[in-house]
Amino acid sequence: MKIGCIQLNIGLGTVEANFAHAETKIRETAKLGAEIIVLPEMWNTGYALEQLSALADAEGERTKAFLQGLAKELHVHIVGGSVATKKGNQFYNTMYTVTNEGELAGEYSKAHLFRLMDEHLYLEAGDAMNRFAFGDIEAAGVICYDIRFPEWLRAHALAGAKVLFVPAQWPTPRIDHWKTLLQARAIENQCFVIAVNRIADKEEEFNGQSMIIQPWGEVLWIGAKDEEVAVIDVDFSVVDEIRERIPVYDDRRPNLYSGLLNQ
Numbered sequence: 001m002k003i004g005c006i007q008l009n010i011g012l013g014t015v016e017a018n019f020a021h022a023e024t025k026i027r028e029t030a031k032l033g034a035e036i037i038v039l040p041e042m043w044n045t046g047y048a049l050e051q052l053s054a055l056a057d058a059e060g061e062r063t064k065a066f067l068q069g070l071a072k073e074l075h076v077h078i079v080g081g082s083v084a085t086k087k088g089n090q091f092y093n094t095m096y097t098v099t100n101e102g103e104l105a106g107e108y109s110k111a112h113l114f115r116l117m118d119e120h121l122y123l124e125a126g127d128a129m130n131r132f133a134f135g136d137i138e139a140a141g142v143i144c145y146d147i148r149f150p151e152w153l154r155a156h157a158l159a160g161a162k163v164l165f166v167p168a169q170w171p172t173p174r175i176d177h178w179k180t181l182l183q184a185r186a187i188e189n190q191c192f193v194i195a196v197n198r199i200a201d202k203e204e205e206f207n208g209q210s211m212i213i214q215p216w217g218e219v220l221w222i223g224a225k226d227e228e229v230a231v232i233d234v235d236f237s238v239v240d241e242i243r244e245r246i247p248v249y250d251d252r253r254p255n256l257y258s259g260l261l262n263q
């Protein structure tokens with residue numbers, strides 16, 4: 001399966017330019033043969049949180065139509081990163097995934113809000129999981145800071161996900177955390193992790209280094225520190241083989257610790 005990762009350069013609050021740029025890059029990635037395309041976090045607005053009432057996508061309608069139209073036309077599955085949305089009177093950081101037939105496969109609002117970037121002051125947290133499938137590929141999606149919560153990713157793996165998609169806006173000063181956490185989540189859940197970070201000219205420092213990690217922890221690809229489109233071939237069938245080799249899921253002792261986590 002060919003995975004197209006787009007390390008998008010996102011403008012702060014420039015919604016029209018961001019949509020136009022995303023479209024150009026999605027078309028370019030599809031032309032390179034990608035079968036699944038992945039975008040970064042909050043690509044419509046960047047972290048223009050103070051301007052959400054003017055900029056957020058009402059009920060995600062524009063984003064859904066945009067992604068569904070391109071997915072169908074280009075016959076490519078899209079993990080639509082995430083966008084700032086307004087649902088009812090509240091704002092969210094929402095991921096939409098669509099199949100290559102243009103069907104909405106998943107909708108998820110970030111469950112863990114990142115205080116260091118003021119998300120808790122402007123956004124509401126989502127409270128539902130994000131499991132979906134692209135054909136026979138069982139997948140899940142979480143957003144950026146969510147990767148610091150291993151229980152949350154484990155819950156998605158226990159629900160059947162074999163590939164975890166992680167759109168992000170992860171700043172450069174903590175890029176070592178990013179790399180280590182992603183690798184750990186892949187190894188402990190025996191899943192593929194496909195994580196796409198953004199690029200920025202202004203704002204905080206964001207310099208990509210997106211990653212595709214296979215379930216044994218091997219890094220199959222790491223993105224450049226600049227805007228980049230990459231298409232990487234992955235073989236999802238190794239998940240089952242690795243889960244048989246070290247049967248972590250059979251050896252779990254949930255009775256021992258699930259109560260302890262519930263506090």
Ligand SMILES: NC(=O)CCC(=O)C(=O)O
Nearest residue numbers: 114144145169170171174
């Ligand atoms: N956008 C985010 O959730 C950033 C998370 C982050 O930087 C972290 O260190 O965690």
